[in-house]
Structures are given as structure tokens and as C-alpha cells.
Amino acid sequence: MGIAGVGEFGLIDRVTARLSYGTSVLLGPGDDAAVVAAPDARVVASTDVLVEGRHFRRDWCGAQDVGHRAAAANLADIAAMGATPTALLVALCVPADLPTEWAEGLADGLGAEAALVGASVVGGDMSASATLTVAVTALGDLGGRPPVTRSGARPGDLVALAGRTGYAAAGLTVLSRGFRTPRLLVEAYRRPEVPYAAGPAAARAGATAMIDVSDGLLADVGHVARASGVAVDLRRDAFEVPRQMRDAGQALGVDPYHWILGGGDDHALVATFPAGTALPDGWRPVGRVTDGTGVTVDGAAPDGPTGWDHFRA
Structure with a gap:
């Protein structure tokens, strides 16, 4: 049955019935707004949007x-x-002929990923649209720590990475060429393996700056370099090619290495730490912060793509 057959409120009932809620949710879906506990008295918030044809294809995922x-x-x-996620809000814009089973599957995926960090989907909105669009807002708690921003890196700091890069980008290339293997790469594109716990661990260890690698390692490290007023040099030999x-x-x-250094969507974390810091589990050194501007690889300008830009791609 298509969504038009069950209607907006019927779909909402079907979706919310599939969700579960953690202890931070004081009031879940069903009212004008949800209520989520904020023990730290500060709320970390972020939002992102996925548009069919731009960020995903239903024949690929x-x-x-x-x-x-x-x-x-x-x-x-x-x-x-450096925060712990607590809740997600989801706005879903769908064509009227979208099967209800697809929307239910989406809810299952959202809830399962949130559950990995103890977070919950607590509400959102729905609308009819010619283009399938999923917009998500995430909330988090800092646990009494200051936020780790992009602007704290200093010359002499160590650059370290948690997670993997290049896998999802390679999977996207494989799919775009009409193939479905290697499975390792295709599945990395479909479902990223994010080192969520590494963020708060880095904050506790004294990370001076941190960023999610969503658009490409070179591009995102470049954001840190610009915000901090420094240069970053990465080591090519720090990255193994499976x-x-x-x-x-x-x-x-x-x-x-064009995938590893310039590809996004793996959502690894990259951070800077004062020299001599004992890196937390899951983090490995990949470069250094220096005086100057920009990002280099082994002291030279990158020779391939640096990352994704929605308005230049």
C-alpha cells in the first residue's frame, strides 16, 4: 500500500509504533513537542538532510x-x-505513492542506528513532496565538559584519526559504475561504521580540536586548519589500503588514496591532541599541526580530489 492509502496520521502511527525510547526521553512522540532530559544544562544540536538522487538512490540502498x-x-x-547523542528529530517529505513499507524500514534504520549510542527518535514532521527527502536533527549532551571545536588546534599538536576513510567513497564509485562488489566497500557506503565513543573519549583525553569526516579527510582537516589559523600535514603512509x-x-x-584522502561518508573522526598525549583506544596518529596555512600530504600539495562540495560537484 502506498502512503496515500494510509494517510499522514496513519503513517505516523505506523512509524512511531516501531520506535523505542531511552531513559533521556521524558516525553516522546504524540504531543506538540517531545521532552528530552539535558543533565548538562547545555544541548548540542546538529542537522543534516538527505535528498533522493543527490545523497542516495533507492536502487543502491x-x-x-x-x-x-x-x-x-x-x-x-x-x-x-565530544558529546554523547541523546535524541533525533526527523522530518520526512515523501511522494504519495511511496510504499508504506519503505517508510517503516526507514524508521527501523533510524532507530537502530540511534540505539547504538543510546539515543532515540523522539519526533519530527511529515509532508508530501515530489522528491523523497529525509532531514534529521540530532541532540546531545556534553557531560560537563567543554565542547571540542574546530578552532583549538595549535602548532606542534598531533593529528589523529578514529575510524576509517575511503571505504564509502570507494563503494559509491563501485555502485556508480554498475557493480555491487566488493561487498566490503558497497556495505560501507550503505551503512557507515562510525566510532561514536571515540568523540567523548578524545574530549576526555584533552583533544584541542575535532571534526567529523563527512566530506573528505583533506577538506574537513582543512576546516580545522582554517578555524585554528594553522597548517596540517598528513602522512600518506599512515593509511593502509585494504x-x-x-x-x-x-x-x-x-x-x-584519492578515496582515502578525498572521499566522504565514512564519518570517521579526526582530532588534534597536544604532543605527548596518550591517544585513547581507537585513535591513531596520521599527521602534525604546523605553522602556516592549508593542508599538505607529506609536505606537498594534494594531487587529487580534496572532498565534496554540493555546489561544485
């Missing part, structure tokens, strides 16, 4: 995959501030 991706993009931003990525690169004529 199932409904649950899109739910996981939409949630991950926002939850990673909260983690990158066999599946190496084989895909050879078959498709792509340098795998």
Missing part, C-alpha cells in the same frame, strides 16, 4: 540503509563535539 545513513550523519557530528580497495582501484582506474 534499502530503506533501512538510508535510515542508518541519515542517523549516522547527524550522530557523528554530535560525537565530534586489498578490496586496492583491487577496486586497479579495476576502475582510481588511485585508492
Whole structure:
């Protein structure tokens, strides 16, 4: 049955019936607004939007995959501030002929990804639209710590990475060329594996700056460099190329390091730490902060793509 057959409120009932709520949710869906506990007395907030044809294709990703991706993009931003995610709000704009099962699958994916960090989907909105669009707002709690911003990096700091980069970008290239393997890469595009706990751990360890790698490592490290008024030099040999990525690169004529350094959607976290800091579990050194401006790789300007820009792509 299409969504037009069940109507707006029927769809809302079907979606909310599939959700569960954590202890931070004081009042869930059903009223004009939800109520979420904020023990820190500060709320970290971030929003992102996924548009069909621009950010996902239904022939490449199932409904649950899109739910996981939409949630991950926002939850990673909260983690990158050193905070713990608590809640998601979802605005869904759908064509009237979209199957209700697709919307239910989306809700399942959103809820499952949120549950990985103890967060809950607490409300949102729905509208008819010719273009399928999922807009998500995430809320988080700092646990009494100051937020870790992009502007705190200082010359001499160590640059470290938690998570992986290049996998989702390689998967996107594979799909765009009409293939469905290697599975490792395609599944990385469909459902990112985000190191959520690494964000608060980095904050506790004294990280001076941090960012979610959503648009590409070079581009996002560049945001840190600009905000902090410093330069960053990354080490190419700090990044291992898995066999599946190496084989895909050879078959498709792509340098795998272009995916690793310039590809987004894995939602790894990159942070800077004072020299001599014992890195928390899951973090590995990938470069240094220096005097100057811009981002280099082994002391030279990058020779490939640096990241995604919606208005230049």
C-alpha cells in the first residue's frame, strides 16, 4: 500500500509504533513537542538532510540503509563535539505513492542506528513532496565538559584519526559504475561504521580540536586548519589500503588514496591532541599541526580530489 492509502496520521502511527525510547526521553512522540532530559544544562544540536538522487538512490540502498545513513550523519557530528547523542528529530517529505513499507524500514534504520549510542527518535514532521527527502536533527549532551571545536588546534599538536576513510567513497564509485562488489566497500557506503565513543573519549583525553569526516579527510582537516589559523600535514603512509580497495582501484582506474584522502561518508573522526598525549583506544596518529596555512600530504600539495562540495560537484 502506498502512503496515500494510509494517510499522514496513519503513517505516523505506523512509524512511531516501531520506535523505542531511552531513559533521556521524558516525553516522546504524540504531543506538540517531545521532552528530552539535558543533565548538562547545555544541548548540542546538529542537522543534516538527505535528498533522493543527490545523497542516495533507492536502487543502491534499502530503506533501512538510508535510515542508518541519515542517523549516522547527524550522530557523528554530535560525537565530534565530544558529546554523547541523546535524541533525533526527523522530518520526512515523501511522494504519495511511496510504499508504506519503505517508510517503516526507514524508521527501523533510524532507530537502530540511534540505539547504538543510546539515543532515540523522539519526533519530527511529515509532508508530501515530489522528491523523497529525509532531514534529521540530532541532540546531545556534553557531560560537563567543554565542547571540542574546530578552532583549538595549535602548532606542534598531533593529528589523529578514529575510524576509517575511503571505504564509502570507494563503494559509491563501485555502485556508480554498475557493480555491487566488493561487498566490503558497497556495505560501507550503505551503512557507515562510525566510532561514536571515540568523540567523548578524545574530549576526555584533552583533544584541542575535532571534526567529523563527512566530506573528505583533506577538506574537513582543512576546516580545522582554517578555524585554528594553522597548517596540517598528513602522512600518506599512515593509511593502509585494504586489498578490496586496492583491487577496486586497479579495476576502475582510481588511485585508492584519492578515496582515502578525498572521499566522504565514512564519518570517521579526526582530532588534534597536544604532543605527548596518550591517544585513547581507537585513535591513531596520521599527521602534525604546523605553522602556516592549508593542508599538505607529506609536505606537498594534494594531487587529487580534496572532498565534496554540493555546489561544485
